[in-house]
Amino acid sequence: MSPSFLPSTINMTWVSVSHHTILGFCLTSYYPSIFFFIFLLVLQSKVEISIYSDMGFIHKFSYILSLLVLIPTLCSSQDTFVCSSGGACGYGGFGRNINGGDVGAVTKLYRDGTGCGACYQVRCTQPQFCKENGVNIVVTDHGQGDNTDFILSPSGFVKLSRPNMAAELIAQGVIEIEYKRVSCQYPGYNLMFKIHEQSKFPDYLAIIFLYQAGHKDIIAVELWQEDCQEWREMRRAYGGVWDMANPPRGAINLRFLATGDEGQRWVQLRSVIPSDWKAGVAYDSAIQLT
Numbered sequence: 001m002s003p004s005f006l007p008s009t010i011n012m013t014w015v016s017v018s019h020h021t022i023l024g025f026c027l028t029s030y031y032p033s034i035f036f037f038i039f040l041l042v043l044q045s046k047v048e049i050s051i052y053s054d055m056g057f058i059h060k061f062s063y064i065l066s067l068l069v070l071i072p073t074l075c076s077s078q079d080t081f082v083c084s085s086g087g088a089c090g091y092g093g094f095g096r097n098i099n100g101g102d103v104g105a106v107t108k109l110y111r112d113g114t115g116c117g118a119c120y121q122v123r124c125t126q127p128q129f130c131k132e133n134g135v136n137i138v139v140t141d142h143g144q145g146d147n148t149d150f151i152l153s154p155s156g157f158v159k160l161s162r163p164n165m166a167a168e169l170i171a172q173g174v175i176e177i178e179y180k181r182v183s184c185q186y187p188g189y190n191l192m193f194k195i196h197e198q199s200k201f202p203d204y205l206a207i208i209f210l211y212q213a214g215h216k217d218i219i220a221v222e223l224w225q226e227d228c229q230e231w232r233e234m235r236r237a238y239g240g241v242w243d244m245a246n247p248p249r250g251a252i253n254l255r256f257l258a259t260g261d262e263g264q265r266w267v268q269l270r271s272v273i274p275s276d277w278k279a280g281v282a283y284d285s286a287i288q289l290t
Helices: 093-101 108-113 154-158 166-171
Strands: 015-028 035-041 046-053 056-064 066-069 103-106 119-124 135-142 148-152 174-182 192-195 204-210 217-225 230-233 235-238 241-245 252-260 263-273 282-284
Touching: 093 103, 093 135, 093 154, 103 108, 108 135, 108 235, 135 148, 148 154, 192 263
Parallel strands: 015 066, 066 148, 103 135
Antiparallel strands: 015 035, 015 046, 015 174, 046 056, 103 148, 119 135, 119 174, 192 204, 192 282, 204 241, 217 230, 217 252, 235 241, 252 263
């Protein structure tokens, strides 16, 4: 778990878990109401999580956990805001290709969409099969199975292993893993605002943040209404998508509330979305979070 989920008196960097692996993939047909989920291997095991502080052992408990490895093509649904080919975070194709395809879905770490875009370092603890540093993944979806905690893309899962050891790692069945939240890095990219494809100019605006670097969560977004001289709050529609009916006319001033280890702060941007905004287009903010 990320440190943000723990009491402030606990100084934890890694959470150790042991589990069996579930391998599977999802095939989406041309008809949204039909999908097939095929499990190649289903195993279960007991998980032990130990939390430590500077004083030593603090607490230990156990439960059942599974790691689910998916092909990143996701099941579709008639309800766009619950499950779609774009995933529960709303990233669409961006969510499959960002970070070189090393992406994942989470359950508890999804946090009703606040966890979308967060980065985690994941590593397994079998040195004969696994690299010491593991792999950094970006959360791009919500996934839930039999007490599943992480759902890794095939690319991400393979990168847990040493060269030419992926098959041996999978064959173990039980994989010890550790994970922690890390700062996202997007060299050469500024934070961008994509106008969601379901937006309807000029009456309905939905946006999603792309290339969100750093170690912060965005918990509120507001647009400036010039004629009323006030900030209007956007709604978190689902995942990382924020929307508003009857948005302000003209070039849009936007601010968002970012929260992290240092506390909360508002970041305000002037005319970041042009007056003639178009659905599907991403606009550069000219800034980046750190």
